[in-house]
Amino acid sequence: MSSYHIKALAAVTMLVDHIGVVFFPEAIAFRIVGRISFPLFIWLLVQGEAHTKDVGRYGLRLAVLGVVSQPIYQLTFATARPNILFELLLGLICLRLARGFPRFQLPIWIAGAGLSELLAMGYSSYGIGLVALTRYYRPTVLWGLAWVGFHLLWAWVEGPFQLPAIAVPLIFWLANGERGPKARWFYAFYPGHLALLWLIRQGLN
16 A cells, blocks of 8 residues: 555545444444544654655645634534644654764653643543553554554553554555655645535535
8 A cells, every 4th residue: 555545545434434423323333433543643654754855845835724723623523622723743753853862762751742732622541551562563463562552552441442443554564665646635634524524414404
């Protein structure tokens, strides 16, 4: 799978998840499919940080889209918490700091996880933990055990909601490292699909 294929899969599974949240909150199947989405966005973030020629521009793009998306996100989900793009931005900062200061990687990740909890981000410390794990991805049994163990620990602390994400490394394994076609639609998809869901709900109401 190229990066384009993974972007398309991340977008589709996110859309399914959000359709479930907005229109079918009691239907668990939508949410199970949606658990695939966030780890794929993390994979794309890690790959983007590793290969971008201008990490500042990359971060600025996430920040601007986060700000633009926030009021739409709040309207659609009736919440005041920051949207996913801000957590991805925090993950990007942690990635770059860990790369620049390898001797301090552990405290950098701990600080990032703590900040995500403090700011009440959607995936909180789980999200930053995923960024860290994905950053050190290797197609090995040891890494796979770390991924599964992390999700089992999280399920024990917070509940089993994210357990379907255990299967996502199978998609990592299928990644071929190629970029594929340019996905010019990808960043606009996030605020765009949220706005569309909100408009449909308003029309139905």
